Amino acid sequence: MSFNAVLMVLFLSPPRVFSPDGTGKKLTVQISLPKEVQVQITSLQLVRECKTGEIDTLDILPFLKAYTDNDLNYKVEYRYKILAFSNGNLIHESEWSDFAKPKAEWFDTSKLPLFIVMILFTVIIIFYIFQARANKRLFLRPIAGLEAVNEAVGRATEMGRPIIFISGLSTISDIATIAALNILSHIAKRAGQFETRIIVPCYDPVVYTIAREMVKEAYTTIGRPDLFNGDDIYFATDSQFGYAAHVAARMVREKSATNFFMGYYFAESLILSETGASTGAIQVAGTDSVAQLPFFVVTCDYTLIGEELYAASAYLSRDPLLTGTIKGQDLAKLLLTVVIFGLSILSLFGVNLTLGLF
Amino acid sequence: MLQKRIPLLIVFITGIVMAVQYFVPHPVSQHIYDTSLKWDRAVASMAYILAIVSFLRFHTRRLKDKKYALYSTVSLVAFFTMVLVGFVLGTDERSLFQDIYKNMMVPLQATTFSLLAFFMSSAAYRAFRIRGLEATILMITAFVIIFGTTTIGNYVPYMNDIVEWIMAVPNLASKRGILIGVGLGVVATSIKIILGIERNWVGG
Structure with missing residues (x-):
């Protein structure tokens, strides 16, 4: 076959165009070229035409089997054709596809199992909240780390030294930070009752503003707004190791009696907690950062592991409504354990059911 | 009372809207999410102003205390130097601002990070005591x-x-x-x- 014959432009069937999801922004173009054309291709172009008449050309990789066009408008119709080139010469041009609109849906069906689990979990929690409202006494197992919170505040009071509270190095969008701030509120109330100084160096500007307001509110709640010292709740720095160096220095210079490390931590966790341990302070940590947990377990007197951090607020306040949520959480965990155990047993017999959950 | 109820109501509405938004792929839902992210950035930028005020107040007050005066002086000088250099000479790749960052800030951070090796040894000793x-x-x-x-x-x-x-x-x-x-x-x-x-x- 001569070279010229290969370069002859082939007109072939239009590409298939479809919406890959319901975001209303994407259309996928399926590229199926004849084998004899595929081996010749050095570059590939996709021509997109809007129904309004606007035409764009997109350069795409020559070996692609499908291309997803992004950032489209779900109200506009589009059609596509494929141009294949060999060393700059057009060797294949498909016909135009039919006009298609990116599909915009109001529910993502792939998330249905998650939605059902979320609703189920919410119902369980609300059920236990109503149980708590009906004055049913709910038992909470003792958590050593939380029992120690009051003891740690008392120790600082006896020694006449301050408490240092760190709410982690994550932002306010992290639930661990919110849980840490809830604990801060309880500790500030307790510290205020004993007139013990509490120092809160902050890493994130938003967390700083919230922590400041929470401590202020805590002092007001116990009727001691005069104890609030704005200089003790401050923004230190948003440099990770700069912050670690600052807090370590404060622990050494202030000789804090008690250090609380709550929230989410990264590599600086050991620098903070080991410095605190070397000063002889009683230390209570609580984090859901699995990678940093071993460091806290080793260097702190008490460590709240994972979910205990989230249970802390309910545990410390003993508010029946809050303890109701803990009971709901426990039941959900039990259900999940039964499901995991059941599915694991089934998988041992070769029945692999994931129910779309995992 | 209203002072507490209004924030609680805002949290309730936005919480429900954002939870529902996660399951809705429609562009309208995506637009709500994008807008909320922009609001988040706007709030964060305002919080930065408050944070800088806090930083300056904290260190200027400590200038009076002999025990901390030196450290706070270093912090304030470093802060104002970076602000001045950044605003006057710019912050592009070849600027003095970037040079200071690369040659001072980065080595200092690496130094603090390297302390982990020693802290790990002492923590391991404590953990492995039988x-x-x-x-x-x-x-x-x-x-x-x-x-x-x-x-x-x-x-x-x-x-x-x-x-x-x-x-x-x-x-x-x-x-x-x-x-x-x-x-x-x-x-x-x-x-x-x-x-x-x-x-x-x-x-x-």
Whole structure:
């Protein structure tokens, strides 16, 4: 076959165009070229035409089997054709596809199992909240780390030294930070009752503003707004190791009696907690950062592991409504354990059911 | 009373809207999400102003205290130098601002990070002191992992398989156990805040 014959432009069937999801922004173009054309291709172009008449050309990789066009408008119709080139010469041009609109849906069906689990979990929690409202006494197992919170505040009071509270190095969008701030509120109330100084160096500007307001509110709640010292709740720095160096220095210079490390931590966790341990302070940590947990377990007197951090607020306040949520959480965990155990047993017999959950 | 109810109402509405938004792929839902992210950035930028004021107030007050004056002077000089250099000479790739950052800030951060090696040794010593059954198991496991990942460990038969099994089975199982608890804790805390049961952030 001569070279010229290969370069002859082939007109072939239009590409298939479809919406890959319901975001209303994407259309996928399926590229199926004849084998004899595929081996010749050095570059590939996709021509997109809007129904309004606007035409764009997109350069795409020559070996692609499908291309997803992004950032489209779900109200506009589009059609596509494929141009294949060999060393700059057009060797294949498909016909135009039919006009298609990116599909915009109001529910993502792939998330249905998650939605059902979320609703189920919410119902369980609300059920236990109503149980708590009906004055049913709910038992909470003792958590050593939380029992120690009051003891740690008392120790600082006896020694006449301050408490240092760190709410982690994550932002306010992290639930661990919110849980840490809830604990801060309880500790500030307790510290205020004993007139013990509490120092809160902050890493994130938003967390700083919230922590400041929470401590202020805590002092007001116990009727001691005069104890609030704005200089003790401050923004230190948003440099990770700069912050670690600052807090370590404060622990050494202030000789804090008690250090609380709550929230989410990264590599600086050991620098903070080991410095605190070397000063002889009683230390209570609580984090859901699995990678940093071993460091806290080793260097702190008490460590709240994972979910205990989230249970802390309910545990410390003993508010029946809050303890109701803990009971709901426990039941959900039990259900999940039964499901995991059941599915694991089934998988041992070769029945692999994931129910779309995992 | 209204001072507490209005924030609780805002949290309830936005919490429900954002939870529903996660399941709705429609561009309108995506637009709501994008707008909320922009609002988040706007709030964060305002918080930065407050944070800088806090930083300056904290260090200027400590200038009066002999014990801390030197450290606070360094902090204030560093802060104003960077602000001045950044505003006057710019912050592009070849600017003095970037040079100061690369040649002072980065080595200082690396120095603090490198302290971890020493802290790890002292923490390991404390962890591996044999005080009971748990500490003994911990020490033996740690020894196997450390030995197995060294060059000599590669020459010991089955050592790599043992290390792999420890990491992939008991280690991963416990990690996943914690993560499941964390996941449920996150959802429970979110529900508490959305429903206004947890209201410490508005003063309890």
